[in-house]
Amino acid sequence: MKLAEILTTISSELYAKSERGDSTKQLFNSKTPTSIDAGLSTYKNNLYYGVADALRSTFVVVEEILTSQNFNYFSRKYLLEKHSLHHDLAEMSYGFPAFLQEQKEIEGSPWLFDLAKFELAWENLEFGFGTLNHPKINSTLSIIQLDHQILDIWNQRLEFFVKRDQPIQETHSLVLWGHDNSNFCEPIHPQSAKVLLCIANTPGLLTFKGLFQDDLQFTEQEFEEMINFMESKKWIF
């Protein structure tokens, strides 16, 4: 058997939803102290738990709410359906919120998708807009749009559900940023979000006329106040 075929057989076994049987086992030497089943299950566990651990390091509160057992179930299902297609294990995190949104078992909790989306943004906070060369905007800044108020769940974790059954459904935006080795987030008015996005996408310009024509419903004075507010928050410098 050629090398490519051997490696493909091992890969297929590790990603199989159930044991594939003798065709794989025939590849391996059965006359060693370690059984083929024990060897295969060690490699399978390394793959499953490696991915689950990488996901749980990002989706901390999602795991707490789902419980570890259910989180492991969804992370294993996610891995076996989507496969890992990048050498960087952290890349698996990016598709996980959308995967959770598709799951029938949790369709009664659509806010879990928002919570996962928020935790992903929080984890990646130090990258933000990635405008490291931009002199005006905090390079860690990012903005996400959500359909449910999940900040209380994130702050209170399971205690939230003692006080209230479900988060409020409301489309809104959150801004996330880092400053002095601490990370922050808070809701942001849609117009402020639009101004921040314009600043991020327009290097070197920080004047009202430079940034906008007539698509925003506020005055130049209000714009100045908004800029002062953003500076006080360390969103821009």
Added chain:
Amino acid sequence: MNTTLNNPQLFCGIGLRSEHMNQILEELPPLPFLEILVDNYLNFSPVALDKLTKLRESYALSFHCVSMNLGSTDPLDISYFEKIKKLADILQPFQISDHVCFTAINNTHHHDLLPVPYTEEALQVMKKNIIQAQDQLKSSIAIENPSSYLSFNASTMPEWEFFNNLPIGTGCELLLDLNNVYVSGKNHGYDPREFIDNLTPQNIAQFHLAGFEDAGTHLIDSHSRPVFGNVWKIFSHTVNKTGPKSTLIEWDNDIPELKILFGEVDKAEQILQRALK
């Protein structure tokens, strides 16, 4: 600090883990070098990069990789090597290493060091990939023997022969992990000393030491324990045969306080110093 910094090859360092990074930055303990797990830093996080750059002012660094995928028939992922090269240009490591294994096939990744059969075809594939990796990195690399839990009917040579053959025609160096030799030896029923005694000493650039877990049916390379007593004996046997080399203590799970790692470093240093005399 400066004397050891200039000569990382002769002393024992530790694998840098994020849990210890701030303490090491604050206290700058006297270590000859730190090994960084490169895959954790290829996103070029500004915060992490800033810390690594500060550490580099006080320590020599070695790069340890897990995704070069050198044993695979897939083409090498050039973007991965470009990132390593970019980080190496910043941090100037004295060594870059990866393993005898495959991690991806048909563009599906497994995030583990999966075993390859020890055949002539696998050897040629691995050598071709090592040469291409070295071209990409503009540097020779060191290749480590992995722990393994399965062996192949297709293998036509012992692991040590495959491993020992890698530098021929590639110019790579060998990174000999003595815990891995012990774990694989127990799992596959061979004598670790036979593995050691058949290696060419000049090709060995560095030793790795770590702890394993006993799963009952087999040993697992968990890096979650102190170095096992019999592994120290094999280390001593090896150092007496090859002479002292740069050595590294790895600890990746259930990570203890730094002083526990320093205790392991002291044990390794004593064995290395004895061999020097």
